[in-house]
Every structure is written in C-alpha cells, then in structure tokens.
Amino acid sequence: MNKTPNNKAWWLVLPVFLLVAFSALIPLMTVVNYSVQDIFDQNTAYFVGIEWYQEILQDERLRESLFRQFGFSFAVLAIEIPLGIFVALTMPKQGWQASVSLILLALPLLIPWNVVGTIWQVFARGDIGLFGWGLNSLGVDYNYTANSVDAWLTVLLMDVWHWTSLVALLCYSGLRAIPEAYYQAAQIDRASSWSIFRYIQMPKLKGVLVIAVLLRFMDSFMIYTEPFVLTGGGPGSSTTFLSQTLAQMAIGQFDLGPAAAFSLIYFLIVLLLSWLFFTTITHMDKDKS
C-alpha cells in the first residue's frame, strides 16, 4: 500500500494540543513566569531570575514543613498499605458478608474531604466528642488542640480512617483475581501460609499495590483540606503541611514569586518520587541478563 504524504493531517492533532496547552502547559508556564519575577501589583513586576529559588531553599519554615510532610506521607504509607492488605486478606470472599463489607469499606471514600475534617474535629473533642471524651475518661491525657503529638496522631488517624479502604478495596480486587488453581497447587507443593502470601498473593497484588502506593503517596503529599479543617495547622505549626504553607504564602501573604518557585519544586518532588518508585517496581520483574 502506498502512503500519501499529506501534511494537512497535522491539523488533526490540534485539538489534543490545545487541550493539553490549556489544561497543563499554559497554567504551568504561568507559574514558571511568576517564579522568576518580583510582583508588586498588576502593573509592577521585576525580573529576578533564580533569586526566589535560592531564597526558598534557605527558608526555614518551608524546610520544616517539607520534613513534616515527608514524615506524614511515610507514616501514612507505612500504616495504610500493610493495614489495607491485611483487611483485604481477612474480608469474606463471597455471599452477603462480602457485599456488606464492601459497602462498609466504600463509605469513608464517599465523604467529602472537609466533612471528614469536621467529623473528626467533633469526634476528637474532649468535651463532646466520643473519641476524645472516651480517651480522657480512660485516663489518657489527650487534647489535640493543645498537644502537638496528639494533633499529629489525630491527623494521621483521620487519614488512615479515610483512605485505608482504598488500599483494601484495590487489594481485595487483586486477590479475587487469583485463580483457585494457584492455592491448590500451593497446597500440593506444601507451601506454608507465609509462602502462599509471599509467593502467590504478593506477586499477584503487585500491580494494584503500585497504584495504591502511588495514589496514597501523591494524595497524602498534597493533603490540605482535612488538617486545615481539623487543626488549622496547629498547635503552633505542628500539623502545617506543605500545601498549607504554600497557600499561606501565596494567598495569605501574596508572595506570588516565592510561592510559584516553591510550587515548581513541590511538583518536581512528587514527579521524581513517583517516577523513581514506578521504575524500581517495574524493573524488579525483568530478568537479569
């Protein structure tokens, strides 16, 4: 078959190009533009080059917030992934029990972020909240508005409550996709329950776990609404995570330049970590040549 060269065909790519331009490229470039200028008002801006970047990297507040963020995301993954797998393994496999547990698990995922924040804000209060009041009457000195450790743990607990279901549901679907013959073969080969988990269930779960880890990492790394509603970032700045610091800088103080510079660094961190994680996992499958 002869191919007819026709450069008009390039026009067919135009809609996609426009779409990507307006949804991603142009907004991103705007941020890049802000990050290299010092903006006073709509008509007054000076080009400052990489100064904002230099300043941002020295900024104590941002650095603390970044470490806090890493700590939080790491804790979220360390708890939610194993817990989600465990929940999926213990869920009933069929019958009405399976449907009921699926619905129960899906419920937290359906609640809007700021409602989750509000729920926990009330739930964890020492005077009227069941959780806070219960802890206090058990003799535990708990107050998430005054004690930064308590506040931190409450935010973490809230995230675990909200998002472990996602990991569990993903893993559950992965587990259901394993054919019965694998378990039968494992029984015949005298595999222990640990071996079944390690060599049959885990390898089959890998695909969904990659998605779960990526989603939970990105989401927790960008967490904003829930801690904002629950603790407002306090006490002090103990629960002020990156996006909140950024919002304060951009909207609260109108420091558009540094905020833009930091947004880009923020974006690059997420991109880099996700890419690193994804490539490591996918390379594990290949044969060593």
Add this chain to the structure above:
Amino acid sequence: MAEIVLNNLAHSYLPNPESEQEFALRELTHRWKQGGAYALLGPSGCGKSTLLNIISGLLQPSQGQVLFDGNEVNELSPKERNIAQVFQFPVVYGGMTVFDNLAFPLRNIKAPKAQIKQKVQEVAELMELTDVLKKKANNLSADQKQKISMARGLVREDVSAILFDEPLTVIDPHLKWKLRRKLKQIHEQLNITMLYVTHDQLEAATFADEIAVMYQGKIVQFGTPQSLFEKPNHTFVGYFIGSPGMNFIPVSWEQGECRFGNQTVTLTEQQEAALNATPSTNLKIGIRPEFVQLATSQERIEHSLQAECIHIEDYGTYSLATLMLDEHKIIMRVEEGERIAIGHVSIHFPNESLKLYIDEYLAGEVVSE
C-alpha cells in the same frame, strides 16, 4: 508410593443431594495398584477432576473412604497425603525464577541444598528446561509454563502418587506427543503410581497401562485399551472409544428371534439366554465399524443382512461407508482390497464381534478366565 483404594466413594457439590443426578460422583469402589500408570478417560463433566481432587485431598468426599496402603486418609490434607498434582492450566510462581519454582516443593520440605540443586537439574534436563532455569517464570510462554508445572510435580521422589489433570491441554500437538513419551519414561524410571485425567482416547491409550472410562459420575469400564476396544462394557464406552465409535441398533426379542425392522440377527447361546432372563425392553446390539463384513462367501450369505450403501468416504488406505439398515444408520470400515459401491449391499456381523447390551450394559458374554 502407595496403593490407592476408593471405598464406596461418592461426592455431591450440593449439601443435601436428593436424587442420583445431583451426585458428581456416584458410589464407586476402585483399586489403583502401586506403581501403575492409569488414565481416567471421559467427556467433560463426567466427574474425572472431582475424583482426582478427592484423591489428592483438595476435596472432601460426601461419603466413602480413600485408603492409601490400607490407611484411611479422608481427614488428611494434600500435604499429609504427600501427593503431587499437575493442573490443566499452568501454575507458576511468577516472581520466582524457573529454578526457584522447581525447588519450591523441595524447599518446603526442607530438603538439603545440595540435594535440591541436583534434583532440580535432573528434572530440568528431563523436561528440557535447563536453558531457562535462571529466567523469571512469568516471562515464559504458556507451554514452557506448563512444563514448569509438570516438572514441579516430578521433583519430589517420595510422593504417594502423581496426579495429572489434563496437563497437556495448552501444549501444542508436536510437543504433546514428546511430553507424553517423557511421562511414560519417567513412570518406568520411578515406579510411582500415576493417574492421568484426559478426554482424549489416544492420549489415554499411549500413556496408560489401564484406562478407567468414566461416564455420568461412574467408572463404567476399567481395562486395557484393547479390552475397551474389543469388549466395551457399556454402550458409552463403545461410542466413546474408537473412531468412529461403535454402531448400536435397538432390537426386540420375540419368540426366540432377535429382530429389528424386518431383519433377523443370529446371536450366540449365551446372548439368547441373557435375553430370555431379562424383563427389560431396552435392548441393543452393537458392532464396531471395523468388524462389519461384506457378505461374500456362502456361509456368510445365509446370515447376511440387506443394507443400502448411501455414502462412502475415502481415507486412502481404507474407506468408511455409511449404510442404511432399515432406518438405522451404521458405519462400516472397508479395507483397501475390498470393493463397495453406492446401492444395495449384503453385510454380515461375525458372532464373536457382535455384542448385546441390556439396559446399556454388556450382556451374554462367555465368561473367560
């Protein structure tokens, strides 16, 4: 290594089976001798896999006993029964290399390292997997994976029996033939009881010394491939074994004459005695296409039947002729030297090859020792 005995075994997948139809496996008693190579042959859904899973312990039978060397093993897990089983579709532990896959059953019984290495090498060589031992099992083709599955069944030497559940389904025909030979070889070397489930009569006949034909949850005949061919115990065996299958003609027994339409068939004394003894009206005669003869000599003409040849298929060294015997269609195999044409033919059923079936089961045979 063990002798496997099934005692009044039956199984239903329903909790409270009421009729016989609800049993996947009807009551059966059977003995598989130590070191035999057996095939379980039957169409899909006849209970072959159910029987296999009961023997290996993956399934608990609803009733009856499974005995290994005289000891009841009903309550024992597959682990404790020490069984190896290969499944219809390949099961490989994807994250592991081929070597680790083969070593897996040995590592689970904590075999010494040197022994694992030696045994894996040996089996890999046998199954022609040596080249891929270092590769990840996930990245191989379906038939390579099935070879791994089979090899994993062969690495443990001390097993009571090896069960194969249609292991060659996914493998291409050329390799199938090779692997079947290999299994036979392995059987001769190791002297382990092997049970091979299949729906392919050729596969069963080449692998096994004795074949159990299953039909509707029962073993309807157990014997050598030859006896299945020459003396089918049940109309199903006649129909299922051989290609094409046996011809069956419903007959009636009136005043000492075996008739269908307006033709009369001569039977042996034993067959007539059996007909006299039964009140049943479900009577059939059966003859294999290979044994139907053209009536040529004088002796044959006396007992000949008149038929109409309506179709001939030429297969080179032989042809298959379709004959109308009254309203019954029968197939006849015609050898190269013989001549047959469309139109009227006289045929003859030799007495020793003409079988009588009462209620679908063979009757009136001479009891031989």
